[in-house]
Amino acid sequence: MNKSVAIWGTGSLAQRYLQASDALSEVVCFVDSNKEGEFQGKPVMLPQQLTNNVVERLIICSTYINEIIATCRSLGFDDSRISIVLPRSLQEVAFSDFISLSKENYYYLPWLSLEETLSTSLSSDIVFPDVYKEIVKSIAYVFISSVEGDFAEFGTCSGYSSSLIAKTINYYSSHLSSHETMHLMKPRELCLFDSFQGFPASTKDADLQSPHVASGAWGEGTAKGLSANELKQLCSQFLDEQNINIYEGWYKDTLSSIEPERKFGFVHLDCDLYESTYDVLYHLFEQAHLSEGAKLLFDNWYCNRASKSFGEQKAWHDICEQFNVECTHVGMYAAVGHKIIIHSYNKK
Numbered sequence: 001m002n003k004s005v006a007i008w009g010t011g012s013l014a015q016r017y018l019q020a021s022d023a024l025s026e027v028v029c030f031v032d033s034n035k036e037g038e039f040q041g042k043p044v045m046l047p048q049q050l051t052n053n054v055v056e057r058l059i060i061c062s063t064y065i066n067e068i069i070a071t072c073r074s075l076g077f078d079d080s081r082i083s084i085v086l087p088r089s090l091q092e093v094a095f096s097d098f099i100s101l102s103k104e105n106y107y108y109l110p111w112l113s114l115e116e117t118l119s120t121s122l123s124s125d126i127v128f129p130d131v132y133k134e135i136v137k138s139i140a141y142v143f144i145s146s147v148e149g150d151f152a153e154f155g156t157c158s159g160y161s162s163s164l165i166a167k168t169i170n171y172y173s174s175h176l177s178s179h180e181t182m183h184l185m186k187p188r189e190l191c192l193f194d195s196f197q198g199f200p201a202s203t204k205d206a207d208l209q210s211p212h213v214a215s216g217a218w219g220e221g222t223a224k225g226l227s228a229n230e231l232k233q234l235c236s237q238f239l240d241e242q243n244i245n246i247y248e249g250w251y252k253d254t255l256s257s258i259e260p261e262r263k264f265g266f267v268h269l270d271c272d273l274y275e276s277t278y279d280v281l282y283h284l285f286e287q288a289h290l291s292e293g294a295k296l297l298f299d300n301w302y303c304n305r306a307s308k309s310f311g312e313q314k315a316w317h318d319i320c321e322q323f324n325v326e327c328t329h330v331g332m333y334a335a336v337g338h339k340i341i342i343h344s345y346n347k348k
């Protein structure tokens with residue numbers, strides 16, 4: 001490692017990187033757009049204060065990689081002087097293929113043990129492997145059980161789960177191709193839905209009164225991630241571009257553009273809010289887009305203190321009352337999620 005290092009980020013990634021390396025002695029400053037003062041005994045600067053001629057090497061300890069790299073380039077840092085530190089869990093999505101830096105610029109932190117995680121901060125490394133396993137198992141179920149239809153995700157943000165879904169569809173499409181042919185399955189497609197602007201403003205009491213909205217955690221514009229183009233680029237690393245469909249915009253506006261004959265065998269609902277989840281489910285049930293045996297993964301079922309009055313749980317409850325849904329609840333999904341298999345329902 002060269003001298004005169006700056007670390008971008010003062011959160012848990014930076015802390016873990018400093019624990020796992022001996023970089024601190026070479027660090028001249030930290031960079032953070034929301035914080036000034038000191039961190040680990042070194043000054044914290046704003047991005048615009050970062051001077052290219054004082055700092056030889058920049059280590060990014062943040063997952064807002066695209067924005068930070070764009071800023072670094074505009075400040076005159078060339079890519080060979082930038083390194084990126086990420087949790088081990090993100091190695092799965094091959095960010096290194098997506099962002100135009102070479103693989104050598106990436107450093108993946110070692111996995112944390114449960115004990116280490118609990119004594120530092122709650123790390124995504126504990127939750128993400130579970131998300132990955134559940135997505136793989138659920139997609140395997142759809143293929144092995146010959147559930148008809150495509151794969152949908154509502155809530156794409158960082159592209160983490162979208163890219164895992166793309167990768168897994170590709171894996172089973174090729175490994176189970178004769179099984180697919182025997183069951184007369186059409187090529188499986190991936191449909192990704194997002195505003196690409198983060199959450200909408202909440203309007204319904206079931207959101208406004210929920211702890212996550214009231215605290216501002218799920219406020220308007222939060223959870224904004226990749227653009228539609230970036231998401232397409234990322235997912236097309238894993239699945240043919242012609243099998244990826246992106247529906248950009250608010251769900252209430254884009255749902256009606258789902259082709260009438262399209263069926264879904266797998267739906268990843270990761271749009272958190274009651275109103276968003278309700279709008280999606282209402283349309284999918286009303287237009288009979290869900291196949292017999294379709295697997296639904298709700299990413300945030302047990303958020304909001306697991307209350308049945310808010311979020312995905314309330315949306316599901318309200319939908320079941322209208323469509324006479326027969327289903328099996330098949331357990332928890334990762335830390336706060338839930339899985340359901342649909343057997344039948346009445347179109348309104």
Ligand SMILES: C[S@@+](CC[C@H](N)C(=O)[O-])C[C@H]1O[C@@H](n2cnc3c(N)ncnc32)[C@H](O)[C@@H]1O
Binds near residue numbers: 156222224249251
């Ligand atoms: C928690 S994030 C999704 C996380 C994502 N699965 C990942 O792996 O990073 C929630 C996403 O839902 C989207 N969203 C929520 N409500 C929406 C709505 N009504 N219309 C369109 N997008 C919505 C937000 O833009 C955000 O990207």
